[in-house]
Amino acid sequence: MKLSADLQAFEQRIGHRFNKSELLIRALTHGSASSSARPDNQRLEFLGDRVLGLVMAEALLEQDTQASEGQLAPRFNALVRKEACAEVAREIGLGEVLKLGRSEMMSGGRRKQALLGDAMEAVIAAVYRDAGLSAARAMILRLWGDRVAHVDTDARDAKTALQEWAQARGQQPPSYQELAREGPDHAPVFTVGVRLEDGRTAKAQANSKRQAEQAAAAALMAKLGKR
Known part of the structure; x- marks a missing residue:
């Protein structure tokens, strides 16, 4: 062929x-x-x-x-x-x-x-x-x-890295919230927000809730200067 x-x-x-x-x-x-x-x-x-x-x-x-x-x-x-x-x-x-x-x-x-x-x-x-x-x-x-x-010696995924960052500073684990879901069922777009106990937040969008949570965690890590 x-x-x-x-x-x-x-x-x-x-x-x-x-x-x-x-x-x-x-x-x-x-x-x-x-x-x-x-x-x-x-x-x-x-x-x-x-x-x-x-x-x-x-x-x-x-x-x-x-x-x-x-x-x-x-x-x-x-x-x-x-x-x-x-x-x-x-x-x-x-x-x-x-x-x-x-x-x-x-x-x-x-x-x-x-x-x-x-x-x-x-x-x-x-x-x-x-x-x-x-x-x-x-x-x-x-x-x-x-x-x-x-590859990073400590190549953790963003959610794990953020949770460990928070716990090392005596904070509760980050909380995640689905802020919006748009698009048709076969192609949804999720907006997820993440919040630390000290009030710092970030949000991100992706085609699955899991990916959006990871992206939000990565965005917050970037704000913290850790990504």
């Missing part, structure tokens, strides 16, 4: 030319655009998450041979979480080649963090199925680049 010009360009961006082009097409097919003839990328996403985890675990062990499990775990989480996958996806223009249904396209699906992160994992699995672990490892390490070497 000959790939379109935009998919051939995408192959160049990820540094892998597919022997089985149908794997790439499947990896880029969201459920909203799937059919009996074109399955979606969910099964590949499931596999890609595991391949990414293995590659990152090995990379972290090789990078720091003295680190304890307690030190490695937050670094690992920072490298494999959906936000990191979506960030890499944006850098390689993955959203431009996603196969989406009309409703997802109309609601900005090409920019959604969850869709981009899922598709990035699916692409990893597609490369793994096409050419094996060595090829998948090479692509992952190339695309993640300096993130592995420069």
Whole structure:
């Protein structure tokens, strides 16, 4: 199956030319655009998450041979979480080649963090199925680049970091409140506020409540000069 010009360009961006082009097409097919003839990328996403985890675990062990499990775990989480996958996806223009249904396209699906992160994992699995672990490892390490070497020694997620900051100063854990929910059911936008016991606040928006809470915590950490 000959790939379109935009998919051939995408192959160049990820540094892998597919022997089985149908794997790439499947990896880029969201459920909203799937059919009996074109399955979606969910099964590949499931596999890609595991391949990414293995590659990152090995990379972290090789990078720091003295680190304890307690030190490695937050670094690992920072490298494999959906936000990191979506960030890499944006850098390689993955959203431009996603196969989406009309409703997802109309609601900005090409920019959604969850869709981009899922598709990035699916692409990893597609490369793994096409050419094996060595090829998948090479692509992952190339695309993640300096993130592995420069991952924070204390790479906690924003909510955890904010809670520990508050507790270290004798404050109660931060409180989160859903301030608004807008948009259709298939593409909601949540606005969440976070407040510290000392009165400092921040808020943020995202396509899920969990992501909005993390973004609000990160915004407040930035105000505190900690992010």
